[in-house]
Amino acid sequence: MIIEIPTHSDFSIHNIPFGIFSTPTSSPRVGVAIGEHILDLVEVGNTGVFDFNLDVLNKSYLNAFIALGKSVTSGVRRSIQAWLQDDNGPLTAAMFVKQTDATMHMPIKVGDYTDFYSSIEHATNVGKLFRDPENALLPNWRHLPVGYHGRASSIVVSGTDIVRPKGQTRPDPEAPPVYGPCKLLDFELEMGFVIGKSSQLGQTITTAEAPDYIFGMVLFNDWSARDIQKWEYVPLGPFLGKSFASSVSPWVVTMDALMPFKVAGPKQEPEVLPYLQCSEDYNFDINLEVGLAPKGQAETIISRSNYKYMYWNQLQQLAHHTVNGCNVNIGDMMASGTISGKDEKSYGSLLEITFAGRQPLTLETGEERKFLQNGDELTLRGYAEKDGKRVGFGSVSGVILPSNS
């Protein structure tokens, strides 16, 4: 090995995720996370080992690199895996930067962003809290992957502070609405996948074709202002309750790296329409956890969930999204919706964990939380592990700042 990779690192030799980093002496560029280091792909490219235009590596976003196509990008990943184990290969110690010396940037220029609602546990929990406990799941839910268009401009990279949004709410349904800082600020534990190949307007991507269009995945925190959302969302869906920010982890883990962790999804009943049926499993066993740390204090793990719980998988989401001819572009982001498991310890939002604030959560510090408070740091983490091989996502964090005056 050219460099040492700590045991249990998310960024093992089996992973090789791509991201955009800079250092005090280098502009934003494509890198690969490996152990506690980043391999600078511009420096690797300068040795002449790549047969594509090196400009795609010297960019502020991964989009141009991804546009080379999977035959190229998958090849780059395999080559790096081989070179890391080849003391006589092209890699030298000077091509590695310590992650602690680098700044990570938003990895993708997101064109359109779609948020699905594909966890049956989450949809059921929210339906009980917001609508009818007896009919929590709406009639369409088991027939199609419900989703909506989200705001792409406000997707930010991990580490970006989250300013508490202001807006209009109606805390008293008998009184007029009021304006002010959100009082019910929440996170949502999600994962997102990144489109790696563009389609044409009018074209439908089948579930069989879909894997070719998916480049990789990130952790995704869909910050939510529950009081703003509740007042605004009928009849056209979430808008300002979500659009103030969403946060993503900086390393895009490729689907290549995740293939060993494929598992079957939940049985779908009733049977779905043919255009939503899949001939392969496409759920992934990815352990997820959520940590909440009040300002200057230790973190409490407030939820442990798993991406394998998804009722609707990515192939179904993409086939449904394009069944009407809607085109997708490289860099589009499709998020899962909140990933909740079956019990309270696996819920993916404070809304669910605290039953809409009715049952406060006690942190290990002794503090209580119904929703997020200023100074709180919220972190999502995720990794897959099997047969001693670990492929992880690192984390996505954000600290809540008070509203602007």
Next chain:
Amino acid sequence: MIIEIPTHSDFSIHNIPFGIFSTPTSSPRVGVAIGEHILDLVEVGNTGVFDFNLDVLNKSYLNAFIALGKSVTSGVRRSIQAWLQDDNGPLTAAMFVKQTDATMHMPIKVGDYTDFYSSIEHATNVGKLFRDPENALLPNWRHLPVGYHGRASSIVVSGTDIVRPKGQTRPDPEAPPVYGPCKLLDFELEMGFVIGKSSQLGQTITTAEAPDYIFGMVLFNDWSARDIQKWEYVPLGPFLGKSFASSVSPWVVTMDALMPFKVAGPKQEPEVLPYLQCSEDYNFDINLEVGLAPKGQAETIISRSNYKYMYWNQLQQLAHHTVNGCNVNIGDMMASGTISGKDEKSYGSLLEITFAGRQPLTLETGEERKFLQNGDELTLRGYAEKDGKRVGFGSVSGVILPSNS
């Protein structure tokens, strides 16, 4: 005048809208519509009259030109107005192309697209048809400009054929959903405005600041698949019922050109919260009409409406959109929602005109329509006129093609 401008042209000397055109001998570039011609701004720039980087004119989208800022782009407009009347100025006949010899392209690279729902007549009509006739307007409607995120990738320029979308519907609420071509295909008469200045995440744009962020306007047809929409849209809003296509007119009419047509909007009751109050009028008296032509037959004008009917104006829409700190970028598109007037002859969708298909419309050809049929050409037109000065948008058209097999 260097060239002749027909009386009653939408593209009078008072207009000077910007667009992207190409010809068999020139690549896509910035042009200005004037009468039946296009002034090629690359050719104008080559004379040395502009003091900005001419690269922004040699682009496939207006975004870089708009990014020069209003002080520059408004100056370009005023200069062109002066030069058109100056026989000794920099313009020569060779700089003009006939519109019939040019191909128009999508004028803007749209980042995020938002669709509002700001016509009280439309919201009331739809509420009656889809929900409760007694409580057609939902409780939030008069307190905030309801809106949702739309799909940016599928916004196309006038003249692009519209393939009838396929998807999932549930015509019989007692039976399982079915898959197939949309049977209730509709248009929506809207206008869109284009963001001309970017804001930062966390920044709020006040109604007083908003005019500085708005570059200009286009006609906007928000094609809608009513049967798909009806089944999918609860609880997260419209998705595939809209995302298959939206069409825009090719010429972006600047707010500068529209200022003479400013009028007061409808009185808002109850009074809106302070962040939504405006110190200036910002409705516009823009005559709108909708034409429907069955394949190979004459067009019937099926609706005449006006943009001045909007209950919520652009300043309120933009202030609301950013009140939570959501950032906007140059090229973002914000559409009005369907612009319906008070009576049936001014409704902005077939859903409303035919009362959801219950009362078919008879065209001048004798044919009936409940919704759009294959081969139909649907055209929106709009213009403002006052004191003999006309500023028009031209049109946005699309022909319905059968679904792909």
